[in-house]
Amino acid sequence: MNEILKxxxxxxxxxxxxxxxxxxxxVKACFERVREAEPKVKAFLKLNEExxxxxxxxxxxxxxTGAKCGQLEGVPIAIKDNIMVKGETMTSASKYLxxxxxxxxxxxxxxxxxxxxxxxxxTNMDEFAMGGSTExxxxxxxxxxxxxxxxxxxxxxxxAAAVASGMVPFALGSDTGGSIRQPAGFCGVVGYKPSxxxxxxxxACALASSFDQIGTFAKNVTDAALLTSVIAGKDYRDPVCExxxxxxxxxxxxxxxxxxxxxxxxxxxxxxxxxxxEISKYFNDAxxxxxxxxxxxxxxxxxxxxxxxxxxxxxxxxxxxxxxxTFDGIRYGYRSPNGINLNDEYxxxxxxxxxxxxxxxxxxxxxxxxxxxxxxxxxxxxxxRTLLINQITEAYKKCDFIFSPATLQMPIKFGETxxxxxxxxxxxxxxxxxxxxxxxxxxxxxxxxxxxxxxxxRFSDAKLFIAARAFEKISGFDANKRPVF
Amino acid sequence: MLKEELETTAFLARIDVKEDEKxxxxxxxxxxFDYIEIxxxxxxxxxxxxxxxxxxxNVWREDIxxxxxxxxxxxxxxxxxxxxxxxxxxxxVIV
Numbered sequence: 001m002n003e004i005l006k007x008x009x010x011x012x013x014x015x016x017x018x019x020x021x022x023x024x025x026x027v028k029a030c031f032e033r034v035r036e037a038e039p040k041v042k043a044f045l046k047l048n049e050e051x052x053x054x055x056x057x058x059x060x061x062x063x064x065t066g067a068k069c070g071q072l073e074g075v076p077i078a079i080k081d082n083i084m085v086k087g088e089t090m091t092s093a094s095k096y097l098x099x100x101x102x103x104x105x106x107x108x109x110x111x112x113x114x115x116x117x118x119x120x121x122x123t124n125m126d127e128f129a130m131g132g133s134t135e136x137x138x139x140x141x142x143x144x145x146x147x148x149x150x151x152x153x154x155x156x157x158x159x160a161a162a163v164a165s166g167m168v169p170f171a172l173g174s175d176t177g178g179s180i181r182q183p184a185g186f187c188g189v190v191g192y193k194p195s196x197x198x199x200x201x202x203x204a205c206a207l208a209s210s211f212d213q214i215g216t217f218a219k220n221v222t223d224a225a226l227l228t229s230v231i232a233g234k235d236y237r238d239p240v241c242e243x244x245x246x247x248x249x250x251x252x253x254x255x256x257x258x259x260x261x262x263x264x265x266x267x268x269x270x271x272x273x274x275x276x277x278e279i280s281k282y283f284n285d286a287x288x289x290x291x292x293x294x295x296x297x298x299x300x301x302x303x304x305x306x307x308x309x310x311x312x313x314x315x316x317x318x319x320x321x322x323x324x325x326t327f328d329g330i331r332y333g334y335r336s337p338n339g340i341n342l343n344d345e346y347x348x349x350x351x352x353x354x355x356x357x358x359x360x361x362x363x364x365x366x367x368x369x370x371x372x373x374x375x376x377x378x379x380x381x382x383x384x385r386t387l388l389i390n391q392i393t394e395a396y397k398k399c400d401f402i403f404s405p406a407t408l409q410m411p412i413k414f415g416e417t418x419x420x421x422x423x424x425x426x427x428x429x430x431x432x433x434x435x436x437x438x439x440x441x442x443x444x445x446x447x448x449x450x451x452x453x454x455x456x457x458r459f460s461d462a463k464l465f466i467a468a469r470a471f472e473k474i475s476g477f478d479a480n481k482r483p484v485f
Numbered sequence: 486m487l488k489e490e491l492e493t494t495a496f497l498a499r500i501d502v503k504e505d506e507k508x509x510x511x512x513x514x515x516x517x518f519d520y521i522e523i524x525x526x527x528x529x530x531x532x533x534x535x536x537x538x539x540x541x542x543n544v545w546r547e548d549i550x551x552x553x554x555x556x557x558x559x560x561x562x563x564x565x566x567x568x569x570x571x572x573x574x575x576x577x578v579i580v
Contacts, residue, residue, distance in 0.1 A: 310521075314521065
């Protein structure tokens with residue numbers, strides 16, 4: 001594989017800025033790898049080869065004149081297809097938005113453009129991010145680069161697979177119930193979801209608004225932190241975006257004593273769930289390694305973990321039904337030619353353009369929000385959500401981070417069903433608005449990667465990156481190993 | 486959920502559900518009812534519901550009309566499956 005693709009994004013940027021490396025060569029290297037990997041992986045819904053080479057040329061020319069170098073100047077990146085880039089299509093992997101052209105840039109895209117990043121393509125996902133396997137995409141199935149008969153996870157499966165197969169150094173995804181961190185675990189890359197409110201969702205297609213966050217994929221923790229530094233920050237156009245000062249998460253990320261001072265909480269409830277034996281083994285090895293580095297391991301008790309799948313389903317579907325209600329086929333999107341009146345047109349437009357999973361969630365969500373059911377269903381779920389948050393807050397009195405396997409099972413083959421508790425420790429972070437990061441841990445006997453997950457308290461994102469980086473250094477995972485096609 | 490409830494819900498959601506799809510929807514959605522039951526288990530009468538983990542604040546701005554460039558207006562209107570001049574065209578509302 002081309003040496004350029006083995007570099008950290010930070011190194012790429014430094015070399016491009018110093019003139020040692022051309023952005024054009026970095027982009028060309030990506031597309032060379034795309035030609036090898038993409039026919040089998042199918043991570044992208046759209047690739048912008050010509051446009052990104054042109055952009056890279058502009059960067060190289062600009063830098064020759066001694067112009068100021070942006071934080072990600074000339075570095076290629078892939079974008080999940082539910083984030084708007086002005087003038088480009090954004091399908092959210094749905095037929096409903098097949099012809100949609102984004103009229104403006106998402107806030108994260110504005111920031112990436114300012115930083116000089118180059119958008120090489122749009123990645124596949126579950127339709128409207130509803131799923132955990134990328135199989136509900138209306139366009140194509142994405143394969144796990146380590147075993148193309150298996151799922152990459154989801155919903156940001158395209159972004160995870162693109163980074164894992166080495167086609168791009170990093171990518172953006174979105175995470176509503178584990179949609180970045182679960183595919184990161186399945187594909188052997190770093191996947192980070194910020195604290196709720198750290199990154200603006202302006203210009204991102206909503207799924208469940210009280211959980212949704214945009215986050216980052218990279219091959220290593222430092223690059224994920226670097227990308228986060230670029231896209232985080234306040235934005236008045238997302239009302240839940242907290243007015244935080246800009247932080248450079250990648251700076252000072254290397255702290256040799258990081259683990260020495262840490263208390264790592266292991267949920268007592270972990271044993272209640274069936275876990276793949278190799279995942280258990282490598283997870284326990286990871287604990288031992290951190291202990292050796294001086295971390296203190298404590299048991300924490302969060303009995304409400306058992307409500308996580310139910311809580312997530314009820315609240316998410318309710319919010320889905322409200323968000324998807326804006327898709328009426330009038331101002332944009334698909335409109336059925338078969339409607340005989342306005343109501344019929346709405347109903348047929350949705351029926352003909354949305355996939356089964358999306359429609360099922362809308363129907364269940366509409367039911368739980370119905371006047372007769374609201375109190376017993378949606379409001380009760382919101383109260384149980386408070387119970388879970390209270391218990392997690394209590395647990396953080398005993399520890400700095402909650403540590404678990406990223407997924408309790410290995411990726412399944414296409415068409416099989418993933419057990420719903422597979423990623424409950426990830427989904428808990430969305431329910432409580434907490435930051436979480438998946439870090440690759442080891443390759444199992446079948447050659448597939450498995451990952452571990454650190455969850456921090458609210459707005460402990462900078463510390464979370466430091467801890468994740470410290471673990472990455474001792475994990476023994478070979479981040480330069482790439483799938484062969 | 487009974488068939489009639491599915492039909493009412495589908496109407497409220499404005500989703501056309503065909504007769505031969507109803508059985509599958511009913512089986513799947515009824516399977517999801519277990520989630521509602523599980524959530525009745527803990528005693529949460531004293532707890533407040535969490536709608537968002539942040540304190541939602543009102544975001545203020547000056548009430549000033551800013552003109553929108555013609556090309557943006559056109560781009561927005563062009564997103565519509567059917568337009569007439571500067572309007573979105575829809576089916577007759579009053580029949």
